[in-house]
Amino acid sequence: MKTLIAALAGGAVLLAGAAAFANPAPAERPLGVEARIPFANTTGIRNFRADGDNALWIEGQRGEWYRAELFGPCIGLNHAVKVGFVTRGTNTLDRFGQVLVDGSKCQISSLVTSAEPPPKAKGKKS
Template identity: 45%
Template sequence: MLSLSANAAAAEPAAPRALGVETGITFPSNATIRTFQADGDDGVWIQDSRRNWYYATFFSPCRNIDFAQAIGVDTRGLSRLDKYATILVRGDRCALSSFVTSAPPPTKKERKAAEQAAKAAAEADKPN
């Protein structure tokens, strides 16, 4: 009986992860952070080793993150990447204002479509 209930529990799909929730990654390193993708100089998506995505917002623009091939993390001794950490990019320190659970970053095609929609909306709002 116990093995049946254990198997039944294992067969149930995991509940979807809530998005936009402040969180953190414990012991950030090459083993726990898989990749990152800049969002201009306003923020960065970070993927952990379990393929979960997070979005970090900066207090001020983080120059050069769009062109960075690697980033560093200063956790100030707490061993946790969260809203109190700082991202290091080419010698610059970019303080975080938030670190939340996120969906994956948009694809290039999705970004281009959003830019075109924003441009069309701006054109429509212009006075004649």
């Protein structure tokens, strides 16, 4: 009986260890590092949020965030409901790509890993 209990306890420890390998904790991702978003022209981008007309946050398919700085103001970006991404012949968005807003192309100057953007500010009540 003692052997059976010891075997069951040992099996439980092995199963717990196997579960840890099957579902490892997500590794911390360094922020502010130049990045590339794979499959940007198909399923690689889930969402975006403008930061004025000079930058935007881009959410990748797995929930990771990136920040794209633009070379200059991209008129209409701050109020855009949808944008396009020009990947220049590849399916990966990087610092050489462009953002398409209302038919205008805006050149990306840097695309880096980022934390989730801050919450949107609430509108002021008069």
